[in-house]
Amino acid sequence: MNDATWPRIRFDYRGIHVLVTGGTAGIGLAVASAYRAAGAEVTITGTRGGPADYDEDLSGCRYLKMDITDKADIAATAAAVPRLDILVNNGGIALAGLGKNEYEPDNFDHAINMMLTGVYRLSHACREKLIRSELSGGASIVGMGSMSSFFGIEVVPAYGSAKTGLLGMTRALAVAWGKHNIRVNAVAPGLIKSRQTSRMLSMPEAVAPTIKRTPLGRIGTGEEVAGAVLFLTSPAAAFITGQVLPICGGYSIAG
Secondary structure (H helix, E strand, O other), X not given: OOOOOOOOOOOOOOOOEEEEXXXXXXXXXXXXXXXXXXXXXXEEEEOOOOHHHOOOOOOOOXXXXXXXXXXXXXXXXXXXXXXXXXXXXXXXXXXXXXXXXXXXXXXXXXXXXXXXXXXHHHHHHHHHHHHOOOOOOOEEEEEEOOHHHOOOOOXXXXXXXXXXXXXXXXXXXXXXXXXXXXXXXXXXXXXXXXXXXXXXXXXXXXXXXXXXXXXXXXXXXXXXXXXXXXXXXXHHHOOOOXXXXXXXXXXXXXX
């Protein structure tokens, strides 16, 4: 992350405490890196034993091992963060990308636990610390939606169901926790270059239909998602809550 990422745009998050789940690669790492570059104290979570178990350089962030489907891990993570101003619920993966059939009931259940129930549990566990935040514009929770939040995608019924449910949860928590000055929003990335999408992006014939439908005519980057997340948690977005921002190059509105 450097000044060339967003020319003439600067964020100042000095002294702000941020937790990014799944911040070890892809969009999560881009978001965590952007907050670090803006001066924040950033904690990331991952499922491996420690930061040395990843190829990426995670040295600028505090690392906590967490399985988002494990209640004890969630409680331990929330307890381990002394202060919290911003929670970015990024962790999760489409099981179909791991070769698993999401129509199989146990896989479906696991996906919902990972990307919806676990997200709620962590948000709830962090609520009291977010209430105590003095961040200008209010504390923030940002969820990670998807184009499958809007469209039925046959191969990912569980992932799509979880990401659709995330939008309903975002709206409900925005209403319920607004009284505590906690804003709750979501972003919905389109096709983004990341480790999770690397296999698909290596097959031009698989990517071509998406690019053809996308008005901007290309795939996105993790930094472009990160820019939207940092905006949504900034004082510039102090009157925005309960919303979902598609970051898809226009894919979601193309006819």
